[in-house]
Amino acid sequence: MMEHVDGNAIAGPLAEFFTFDATMASGRCVGCGTVAELARAMVYRSGAGTVVRCSTCDTVLATLVESGDRAWIGLRGVTAIEVRRTPSEG
Amino acid sequence: MSDAPTAQAVAPSAAPLAVPRSGWHVATVAATHRETPNATRIELDVPGWPGNAAGQHLDVRLTAPDGYQATRSYSIASSGSSTRVVLAVDKLPDGEVSPYLVDDVRAGDMLEVHGPLGAFFVWAPAADTGDHRPVQLIAGGSGVVPLYAMAHAHADASDPTPFRLLYSVRTPDDVYFDDEFATLVDAAAPLQLDVVYTRRAPEGWATAPGRIMREALEAAVFPASERPRVFVCGSTGFVERVADWLVELGHDPRSIRTERYGGA
Ligand SMILES: Cc1cc2nc3c(=O)[nH]c(=O)nc-3n(C[C@H](O)[C@H](O)[C@H](O)COP(=O)(O)OP(=O)(O)OC[C@H]3O[C@@H](n4cnc5c(N)ncnc54)[C@H](O)[C@@H]3O)c2cc1C
Ligand SMILES: [Zn+2]
Numbered sequence: 001m002m003e004h005v006d007g008n009a010i011a012g013p014l015a016e017f018f019t020f021d022a023t024m025a026s027g028r029c030v031g032c033g034t035v036a037e038l039a040r041a042m043v044y045r046s047g048a049g050t051v052v053r054c055s056t057c058d059t060v061l062a063t064l065v066e067s068g069d070r071a072w073i074g075l076r077g078v079t080a081i082e083v084r085r086t087p088s089e090g
Numbered sequence: 091m092s093d094a095p096t097a098q099a100v101a102p103s104a105a106p107l108a109v110p111r112s113g114w115h116v117a118t119v120a121a122t123h124r125e126t127p128n129a130t131r132i133e134l135d136v137p138g139w140p141g142n143a144a145g146q147h148l149d150v151r152l153t154a155p156d157g158y159q160a161t162r163s164y165s166i167a168s169s170g171s172s173t174r175v176v177l178a179v180d181k182l183p184d185g186e187v188s189p190y191l192v193d194d195v196r197a198g199d200m201l202e203v204h205g206p207l208g209a210f211f212v213w214a215p216a217a218d219t220g221d222h223r224p225v226q227l228i229a230g231g232s233g234v235v236p237l238y239a240m241a242h243a244h245a246d247a248s249d250p251t252p253f254r255l256l257y258s259v260r261t262p263d264d265v266y267f268d269d270e271f272a273t274l275v276d277a278a279a280p281l282q283l284d285v286v287y288t289r290r291a292p293e294g295w296a297t298a299p300g301r302i303m304r305e306a307l308e309a310a311v312f313p314a315s316e317r318p319r320v321f322v323c324g325s326t327g328f329v330e331r332v333a334d335w336l337v338e339l340g341h342d343p344r345s346i347r348t349e350r351y352g353g354a
Contacts (some may be wrong), residue, residue, distance in 0.1 A: 011207035039210035
């Protein structure tokens with residue numbers, strides 16, 4: 001099994017999609033309903049792409065593929081995204 | 091990947107780099123410095139760098155002459171508004187990128203970097219955040235890099251928040267920022283440093299070398315009753331072991347922030 005890292009490790013690729021730091025955004029998992037910052041998710045990377053899984057129930061939250069001048073994101077396991085409009089500490 | 095390139099193959103080409111997309115910067119290596127027998131500190135000059143918070147990272151992208159690219163994340167040891175950005179990289183002997191950064195990069199070389207990245211694993215002075223809880227830092231190996239940035243920012247701000255750093259390293263030779271930590275421990279901002287040696291301890295050290303255990307962890311961190319904020323960084327195995335124990339010891343999972351570097 002490939003070793004995972006956490007959501008903060010994909011702040012770079014996500015910056016191609018979002019104008020804010022997406023790792024601080026909270027997503028709701030379609031599998032278990034947990035709402036957590038993306039930075040707390042588990043990230044599995046391979047040559048083929050990146051899979052983001054819920055750290056509570058392992059459901060696939062998102063997939064990311066980068067190739068050449070294209071990048072693609074699927075958000076199949078996220079039912080809602082919440083962003084904080086003011087900086088705040090946890 | 092069937093034809094995995096060697097570290098040499100991903101060395102940046104001498105050809106001019108394309109104009110970077112937003113967030114990407116062309117960095118010039120200003121200086122390199124052997125940090126430990128296995129790691130190098132790399133100081134980059136990054137024109138246009140907007141500054142960074144303590145604990146953030148950047149992505150380094152290397153491009154081979156044939157166009158193959160490899161990107162890896164590295165924590166930033168420095169913080170503040172400076173365009174001088176400091177990294178410290180540990181060499182994985184069979185790695186694709188780190189042997190090149192540790193052994194081959196020289197002053198004057200150019201690298202592409204993307205950042206600053208990550209707003210989650212950061213610390214800012216209590217004066218800015220209003221958060222006065224004590225801060226527990228826990229590092230394994232190169233995982234000390236972002237935590238050093240936090241301890242340094244804490245000292246620079248003369249921040250009164252109590253800080254403790256528990257640092258697990260293989261041997262006394264493997265300590266990153268050794269001299270700098272000695273200075274930080276004496277600074278006005280309160281910092282206590284506890285080092286655990288996993289392979290070889292200094293002469294006369296009270297505890298035998300070995301992996302950190304739950305009891306040793308409990309003894310060296312702020313107790314859960316003080317509701318510390320906790321930052322844990324290092325290899326995935328280290329971070330998960332420590333985070334699980336912290337939760338067992340009663341720490342609130344919401345107050346624990348982790349950064350997994352991957353690997354064993
Ligand atoms: C947010 C973030 C910040 C990071 N900051 C730093 C930093 O400040 N300093 C630093 O030295 N590294 C840091 N890393 C790790 C770094 O990104 C690379 O993973 C590391 O340099 C190995 O890259 P490589 O190309 O040499 O090895 P690869 O070719 O990617 O991997 C080679 C082999 O080593 C294993 N491996 C990968 N990473 C590790 C690891 N960390 N420990 C042990 N085995 C591993 C792999 O599973 C593989 O078998 C950070 C990682 C993340 C996600
Ligand atoms: Zn879930």
